[in-house]
Amino acid sequence: DTGVSQNPRHKITKRGQNVTFRCDPISEHNRLYWYRQTLGQGPEFLTYFQNEAQLEKSRLLSDRFSAERPKGSFSTLEIQRTEQGDSAMYLCASSSTGVETQYFGPGTRLLVL
Amino acid sequence: LAKTTQPISMDSYEGQEVNITCSHNNIATNDYITWYQQFPSQGPRFIIQGYKTKVTNEVASLFIPADRKSSTLSLPRVSLSDTAVYYCLVGDAGGYQKVTFGTGTKLQVIP
Numbered sequence: 001d002t003g004v005s006q007n008p009r010h011k012i013t014k015r016g017q018n019v020t021f022r023c024d025p026i027s028e029h030n031r032l033y034w035y036r037q038t039l040g041q042g043p044e045f046l047t048y049f050q051n052e053a054q055l056e057k058s059r060l061l062s063d064r065f066s067a068e069r070p071k072g073s074f075s076t077l078e079i080q081r082t083e084q085g086d087s088a089m090y091l092c093a094s095s096s097t098g099v100e101t102q103y104f105g106p107g108t109r110l111l112v113l
Numbered sequence: 114l115a116k117t118t119q120p121i122s123m124d125s126y127e128g129q130e131v132n133i134t135c136s137h138n139n140i141a142t143n144d145y146i147t148w149y150q151q152f153p154s155q156g157p158r159f160i161i162q163g164y165k166t167k168v169t170n171e172v173a174s175l176f177i178p179a180d181r182k183s184s185t186l187s188l189p190r191v192s193l194s195d196t197a198v199y200y201c202l203v204g205d206a207g208g209y210q211k212v213t214f215g216t217g218t219k220l221q222v223i224p
Contacts, residue, residue, distance in 0.1 A: 004156070035214075042200055042214025043157065091156050101147065104156030 002026060004105035006092050012111045013082055020078045021108045025094030032075050033102060034067055035091040036060065043091050049075060050097075082112045117201045122219040131188045133218050135201030138182050144203045146177060146184045151198045151217070160199075161186070188220075196222045 035043035051072040093102040149157035
């Protein structure tokens with residue numbers, strides 16, 4: 001399967017702990033996006049990379065959130081000092097320059113207790 | 114980014130054709146219209162994309178009138194497995210697209 005993959009698929013953590021999620025985009029895609037989705041809502045944009053450069057961040061991405069894409073391939077999203085309000089599905093998508101259809105991964109469901 | 118408006122929910126019987134209309138009154142000249150499908154606990158899946166007139170693929174058809182202020186996703190002969198949320202989005206398909214999802218249309222297919 002050469003689609004977007006995300007790990008882990010599920011994560012349960014206690015409030016105050018740090019968590020890190022990984023996204024592996026489609027190999028030839030240079031653009032990578034992170035979204036957050038809560039129950040009953042559509043995905044909300046968090047941040048966007050073109051190659052290794054993080055070009056845009058949403059106001060939703062507080063200081064506790066950081067994303068990286070060190071070699072322009074996979075990306076990680078870290079949440080520090082998790083709060084119960086961080087509980088959501090975190091989605092990753094990728095696309096190619098000039099063909100902006102975004103292909104989504106299966107998501108990582110986070111539950112903060 | 115052009116804002117979109119869709120019905121919150123729709124019901125349909127199996128085997129029927131379903132049409133979901135999306136309005137996007139302030140669509141820009143460079144904007145394309147894209148539809149995604151999302152099942153529970155999965156990421157959105159690309160269905161179809163178009164600029165004007167009609168686009169058809171193996172899954173759906175997309176009808177776009179001349180003024181492009183609305184679009185209609187048509188799903189032929191739906192089955193129970195088509196029960197999902199359908200999102201309509203507009204954006205510049207030629208460049209970086211900060212996609213804005215609304216709440217989508219929840220389609221329930223009834224046996």
